[in-house]
Amino acid sequence: MNKSIIVTGAGGGIGEAVARLAADSGYRVGVLDIDGEKADAVASSLPDAIALQASTTDPAQIEKALDQFGETPDSLVNNAGIVRFGPLIDISLEDWKSVIEVNLTGVFICSQAVGRRMKDNGGGAIVNMTSIGGVQPNVNGGSYGSAKCGLHLLTRQMAVEWGDYRIRVNSVAPGFIDGGMSAPIFADDEIRSTREVRVPSRRLGTVEDIANSVMFLCSDEGAYINGHEIVVDGGVTNSLMASFPRPKSVDSVGDN
Numbered sequence: 001m002n003k004s005i006i007v008t009g010a011g012g013g014i015g016e017a018v019a020r021l022a023a024d025s026g027y028r029v030g031v032l033d034i035d036g037e038k039a040d041a042v043a044s045s046l047p048d049a050i051a052l053q054a055s056t057t058d059p060a061q062i063e064k065a066l067d068q069f070g071e072t073p074d075s076l077v078n079n080a081g082i083v084r085f086g087p088l089i090d091i092s093l094e095d096w097k098s099v100i101e102v103n104l105t106g107v108f109i110c111s112q113a114v115g116r117r118m119k120d121n122g123g124g125a126i127v128n129m130t131s132i133g134g135v136q137p138n139v140n141g142g143s144y145g146s147a148k149c150g151l152h153l154l155t156r157q158m159a160v161e162w163g164d165y166r167i168r169v170n171s172v173a174p175g176f177i178d179g180g181m182s183a184p185i186f187a188d189d190e191i192r193s194t195r196e197v198r199v200p201s202r203r204l205g206t207v208e209d210i211a212n213s214v215m216f217l218c219s220d221e222g223a224y225i226n227g228h229e230i231v232v233d234g235g236v237t238n239s240l241m242a243s244f245p246r247p248k249s250v251d252s253v254g255d256n
């Protein structure tokens with residue numbers, strides 16, 4: 001029998017790419033999104049998929065969507081997320097709460113609902129979408145980074161608590177991605193080219209780069225990876241020292 005997967009926030013961007021790769025790999029796909037029209041459009045373009053309109057922050061809507069899916073998925077990808085930029089000194093409590101609600105609490109709600117069913121079903125794989133914004137503080141991205149850093153810990157926590165149920169939980173932390181919520185940032189040519197040259201891989205990431213890592217973690221090839229984060233960023237979080245000036249002598253070989 002084919003494997004099945006539910007991808008949240010799959011109406012566009014990275015989630016859509018994950019849903020497409022899963023479908024190409026033979027999965028039956030639940031395309032879950034708060035935006036029903038976007039979910040319908042993606043699901044109807046895939047061979048074996050169902051659109052599930054629900055907010056990840058509403059437990060009743062999630063239970064209904066799981067019933068609608070009709071089976072316990074082998075994998076859950078908690079991809080739905082939002083961003084609100086702004087200096088911590090100025091941001092509103094409303095913005096802070098909405099980012100924590102979707103990016104952290106929503107993942108807990110979906111994972112608990114699906115995790116209970118996976119437990120009864122003998123196991124499964126969960127992949128959470130974090131961010132390099134949760135690895136390094138990003139100026140004016142404080143609520144987002146705090147939620148994603150919390151999500152990294154939640155990932156490890158679930159992996160430890162749910163091992164008995166044969167549920168693996170990992171996360172993928174995308175870097176600078178040419179698409180999804182970052183599309184407006186990279187529409188600016190100057191920002192785009194300045195960032196591209198500073199990424200060790202000398203390019204932005206694609207939504208497919210992220211989907212590949214997610215589906216690896218869901219697959220049998222990833223069967224012994226549990227409680228870890230794959231940072232898919234072309235090396236950017238390792239490049240801190242590269243941005244500082246250095247004396248010419250450091251660039252030659254030998255005792256300097």
Ligand SMILES: NC(=O)c1ccc[n+]([C@@H]2O[C@H](COP(=O)([O-])OP(=O)(O)OC[C@H]3O[C@@H](n4cnc5c(N)ncnc54)[C@H](O)[C@@H]3O)[C@@H](O)[C@H]2O)c1
Nearest residue numbers: 009011013014034055056079080081131174177180181182
């Ligand atoms: N694009 C990037 O550069 C980037 C980088 C790092 C991490 N991420 C993470 O990747 C994930 C996907 O981001 P994206 O760039 O594809 O964004 P996107 O805005 O293109 O897609 C997000 C999708 O989630 C849906 N959504 C939002 N709130 C929801 C809710 N409460 N319930 C259900 N669906 C909801 C939206 O309708 C949308 O279709 C997010 O978790 C984001 O934080 C993205």
